[in-house]
Amino acid sequence: MSTNHQPAYVALYELLREEIRSGARPCGSRLPSRRTLSRDRGISPVTVDHSYEMLCEEGYAEARPRSGYYVIYRESDLFSRPESLPAPRVPAPVPVVSRESFSFPSLARVMRRVLSEYGDAILVKPPNAGCPELREAVSRYLARSRGIRAGANQILIGSGAEYLYGLVVEMLGRERIYGIESPSYEKIEQVYRAKGVRCDLLRLGRDGILSSDLEATVASVLHITPYRSYPSGVTASASKRREYLAWGTRPDRWLVEDDYESEFSLLRKSEDTLFASAKKENVIYLNTFSRTVSPSFRTGYMVLPAGLLPLFEKRIGFYSCSVPAFEQYVLAELIDSGEFERHINRIRRSDRKAGSGRITGSSPSSDTAGTDPEFR
Template identity: 30%
Template structure:
């Protein structure tokens, strides 16, 4: 048969979320309520750093769920992490060096580069970003994803976190902690955020509602350490505010009512089931032929297929069977010879996940050539 139609495509994209489980009618009601409660007040521009009710709710939520210690005044709301990173670029002189995880999240890396930072790749080992390399290159900033390294998926252990914080304190550097899917963790004790462990005001914390709600809301937030707050607020007033006040107020209400926490609990249960479906299917279909990495947190895994000629072959063969998987190599500065692909499972139903893995087996092992 020819390529499947786009509609039948099973897409393991790491950025997708389960739209079927978004509480649409509840969200509609919440938006309507913000109009009733706030009236015309909402029609004026709000505070550049974001409306206070939302910043208050985020501060409480972060303290309870991620161990982040901050006041609402330290929080800046923005329409997605790239916007906040762009704002951050203006707080440092052009040419400031940032040590960036290699492999790491390429969009963030590109934003920092175009923002005028000098981006230096820092190796990642099984505990996360290498503090030894940071000591060698001495950047003024380090960008890291400790809750679930992107893309390799390891969780940074407490020892490495303390080491990293010591490095920042002793050199006066800042750490950008991108907690892009920190809500989702499946094994072991939750480890407090770097921000929560830090006693020296060296951590810039980034979070988002894109994974836990829906990506199109465009609400992310940045918690600035006290030395950067004043300058950060100045910069925010230049951008005015990138998130609609209506959406901000609705989100604040959604959190205040406990609707967000309920939704998050549902999503966690759902994602835990999906993860189990995925891991069981991989074990069943591939046995010893494939290795899974980064499965203890987040909404994606890395699947390594030992016998595969190349990553490109894996993605191409999968596509021919109507499955989209993603190359791991785009996250590297110089791609290694990998035989690994990225599988996001947040946006697929359990049935699609199981079907997708079956199709991958056909694509990769049944001669790969067989026409159905």
């Protein structure tokens, strides 16, 4: 079933996803059993397991004990579905070095190469938005892995998520109300309040912000973590992501997509981001390297829609880049050499072998939900 060098489990996932999206498999319908589907398609039951895990992770289906897999995605009834709150989750403890971090020998090898090739350039103050080498590398990486088509001029490098949250306020303004998930990574609210803005806490259900809270909020900026929000471990379903985009279609509304840890999705290529799916240019995309490379790499990036660039230049374009050039060159080399993506793929393969625990939103490195925010 593999096509164009695509693994069989990914091809089956995409086939079932399109059948669900088109309505051929409506909400509430039961998916074929793994044995039936493997026999009919001539593939192994393990392949079916991986495909179903991906459908569950992306919010298209759910596993029901001793019953099977059922479609939960729906196109209609936005803001009107009955929802429930998620069960409390226990945050994962903070390890000294994450299992997902690069090994020291690998990083040391790249650092030596950068020192040799860049020489005195590592002592030069980087441009305000970041070194072109890293911004261009991130642009290419996002196009390959996250479906984001953004030029290097749309990418801003900054020292971690907290710094970038502050820049969002400086750019969009303090007079706005910012809607954030409740519960959420505590520093999101702390940074916003420290910047002098009002926050509206929106309750999380089992697949994202409750529709009733989303419809009622007076916020004009919505900050969301669609994938495994900390500390709840909640992943926004495909239906909920559409709901977020629908919320953003009203005038003067902005979405801040905090895509932290999405690289560790079971999918070989993760579900398209809100940034890539939005018809309006009103989604700001954020991510960092502190989880995927090392907690000591306090480097993040923000992707702006092209239409926001003039406002960015006017309000915060004068800020100096807060990340040393050496660190940026190392990250650019990791991405362009392919080592970054090979590292991500190794972690994904390890997680797939670990079984179906990820279906319920558990951490790839523990049985507890969400990844400790210290990695941001």
